[in-house]
Amino acid sequence: MSANIKEIAEKTGLSISTISRALRSQTAHLVKPETQRLIQSVVKKEGYVPQRAAINLVKKRTGIVGLAIPYFIPHIANNDYFGMVISGVMSAIAESEFELKFIILPEGDLNQNQIHLIESKQMDGLVVAGWPTINQFEEILESKMPLVVINDFDANVPNHFVYADHFHGGYLAGKHFMDLGYETIAVTSADPEWFPDMEQRLEGFKKALTEAHFPMQNFSMIPAGVSEESGYEAIKQQLSQGGLPRAIFFQNDISAIGALKAIREKGVSCPEDVAVMGYDNIRLGSYTTPSLSTIEQPVFEMAQEAAKILTKFIDSSEASVIVKKHPVKLVVRESCGGKRV
Amino acid sequence: MSANIKEIAEKTGLSISTISRALRSQTAHLVKPETQRLIQSVVKKEGYVPQRAAINLVKKRTGIVGLAIPYFIPHIANNDYFGMVISGVMSAIAESEFELKFIILPEGDLNQNQIHLIESKQMDGLVVAGWPTINQFEEILESKMPLVVINDFDANVPNHFVYADHFHGGYLAGKHFMDLGYETIAVTSADPEWFPDMEQRLEGFKKALTEAHFPMQNFSMIPAGVSEESGYEAIKQQLSQGGLPRAIFFQNDISAIGALKAIREKGVSCPEDVAVMGYDNIRLGSYTTPSLSTIEQPVFEMAQEAAKILTKFIDSSEASVIVKKHPVKLVVRESCGGKRV
DNA sequence: TTGAAAGCGCTACCAC
């Protein structure tokens, strides 16, 4: 075990209080520069680092912030969107004095441990990157835990929100299809309880169609999840049920990539026979055949910002709610076809 | 703030000591069953959870284990191999009483903070998933920090190791190329300081060629990194320098996928003109065009095992060194071509 | 089988 504050006090001939003061930025200015220098040199020599457990104990802090992510990412490697969320949060937390703890949201209700973790304040704050049910949300809300929610926004709730402009993202996708002149169109839909953002994209998408006076009897919904498997299966099912629409808006890149695979296997051509649009702009979208047109949302940056807001809020606990909407953009590659015919 | 041990003591009319005893599995048997029941009911009612900071303080533990990963994964989403490592470690740590802390290994030497973190035991143990230089390794070794190393093995060093059979992995790749009858062959090579495992794969690969009496003048090395970009660039460079070998063994799937992109862009056919073999078997390998033949190593399981070994070792601190070699296997898909001509 | 009390290493308040 390395040195403790008492040893530093002894070796400098100063008191514990002075060492403590010198070492914290808020109080360092109260110490005479000369004393400060002496302390620093001894601290360095002894390799002294204050012990978090003791600090947390007296500050009544846990030093931990949580990141709530859905259960369906047992392997973060399986999902680029959540991979970006995790990376973003990690990178911001790494620069703070906090530790990061993952809370895997179960399919049903939170378990007793998780609720304790939150309600008993074994955690100083929580970044929410996915939420199963409103009920669970309210349970947490009542705990008064500082919360920052990523990619969801509910004006009725007193929290911080960092989200992308889902409506506009959907609109851009729809507009792109309209610009390309496609005449039968489908959008995939996943469980709205887990993906409230997809509802908003759908609204935006429909608005683009309406603006273009698109005949809505040529529009349809395809049930699908967010995995490649589900994209793959969705195409197979459509095919077995009488064929594909001319253009499909998948609600994430991963499922779109799965769809691309099924399309290729079935001997259908993309984008000649069917146009495919993804969402998220994960890196691998540019390496598929055909490369994937998509809507980009700045997930990494959003997650980073969420974590920064949270840690700052915990420190200052100022009252005002922060709401940040981030822009999205269309990324045109090959999978939606070229110019309007 | 939730209840503390003193409150539980008061509400049960017992002493703090008894509560403490009743609540730890090692000492719970010293408490009368009846007392135990009383305590449990009050604990439950009050939602009491012991506070880690206090426990850590008195136990002289940090409750933290580290995961050392290379700097070149600023976004974990960018690298499936390390994504799997992180997932595996996370999943094992989640079941333990420890917290996980990431140590991003810098390109050069560890910074002072990181060294402190380790040497001053601000951490109870470390999973090493990538290591820059032997020098840094030895710095840590001297700290006597419990260490488990993933995918590297050095019999000279008193640590725990969990690694895949790199030699055999390379051998399988080489043998596959031999079975397919390819006559000019190349292997990519990245910085051996960061990737000692690749050296071993290369050895195994060469052994397969030697066994098949392959003329080594038809064998070459291609410098490349582990990103798609580097795979992409490697192909472009080869092309501009007089053409591609008939078959290339990339040392990871990500770079192989980048190569596939360059190959397609240049109008070369895979596998007809050039065969491409990856390594790792990341999920997306089955979604590329052509789908990627590769060597699978059980990274997630290895990482999980590494974390379990570490936490168990910290608890028991038994002396014996654990060394586990995991099997690898060939996954044949499209990118290496069909049957032997 | 239970209780009392001494810390673990640090911060924060109050004196000087």
Add this chain to the structure above:
DNA sequence: GTGGTAGCGCTTTCAA
């Protein structure tokens, strides 16, 4: 500017 000291919530002897 600096020092003294009372805790933070828990574990762990030692006694009873």
